[in-house]
Amino acid sequence: MGPASMIVLIIAAVVFSLIAIFASKFVLKATRNKQKGEPYECGVPTQGKTWVRFNVGYYLFALIFLIFDVELIFLYPWAVAVKQVGWIALVEIIIFFFILFIGLLYAHKKGALKWT
């Protein structure tokens, strides 16, 4: 019954969101004009394109995050079964971390973790 009630909850959440988002459409008729449709940037007319290249630092963090997040998923089964698998698994995890740590150290040395 667990997964089924979860699906019901998902449907309930989506339905609620849809109703609430479109409720205001029926309450009030929106008027449109060009000035109203402009992006608000402190009242100054917007300059140039918005979707431009931004700081590469965000990408670097996202990449490192990806590595660590995958690693995190590997750790969950071990964490749950830690009492059964014993010391050998702990040593293996430490080796696993050591390799990752070298990677993190490399990223650190390259300046990827430094925010400029």
Add this chain to the structure above:
Amino acid sequence: MDLLLVDWALVFEKLILIVIVVLASLGIALYTTFAERKVAAVIQDRRGPNRAGPFGLLQPFADGLKLIFKEDIIPLTSNKALFVLGPGLAMVTALLTSAVIPWGSALDLDGRTVPLQIADINIGVLYIFGVVSMGVYGVMIGGWASNNKFSLLAAIRGASQIISYELAMGISLIALLMLTGSLSLKTIVEQQMGGGWGGLLGWNIIYQPLGFLIFLICAFAECNRTPFDLSEAESELNFGYHQEYSSMKLGFFLFAEYINMFISSALMATLFFGGYDIPFVNEANLAQSWGPNIVAFLGVIALLVKTVLFIFFFMWVRWTVPRFRYDQLMDLGWKKLIPLALANMLITGAVVLWLNK
């Protein structure tokens, strides 16, 4: 034939539970906005909202009505489909997390056991992580689709911050999972029952103080609360990623933040503070004299009291601590919390194995 074999009472009780949980989250989020203004007022030696109704208690309804009646503006240059999807996703993911939290033990209705939890799945903690990660998309899509430089910058900041702190959060939870040996939140709560000192010694906070601290800091970052509210820093980014939003869509973003706060408070109470465990009371004995229903009800109250205390803490911090700079935020996440969480995890693993022999 299969359709007739479905336990309709079960379906019915789950439906009622889902409706109650969703409405309760919304109601609590509604009143959290009010409480936040009152707490801010107390801390800043003001009165706070006190005009609408007795003590201003109707203020959140007035605010909600105002948001519905506001004109819904979609910028002409924005990506319209994504612009609507952003707040919707933020709201849906905020509501979904409540599925695996056990709100109380089981009710006993005419010999039927009705657990006060929407879904007791054996991967509860993992599910929460999945849903919380999806919350990034609401912020990211909403900010990007606005086609506003402030929104875009805020969205990227927010996404980057949330994913950075998710790691430390996950690692601090792994240390907790070693103690419990289960990913089901119900099992985790049941393990915390009993123990010395009126039951307080059974709580996970006793065994994982450092893990709890890391989890708490990361919860602040995940909810975009001060001191980690860089994605909506008014002094730098006007209004953050929801700058172009108006009407109920803006309401959704603000509301989702408060629901997230409520759910993460409930989660902290569940994982580290015994969940619906009532301190200084032996539930099993009480259930024999008073009946299980009253005990279950008291358990729900106990969980809500713990949750409200955490929500108060969230607000207290918001009105006390100034905002981080972005490089400080990244340094704290990557160079302090993650190594600390890793050390905590490895030491916990070693200690668990040592004591297990």
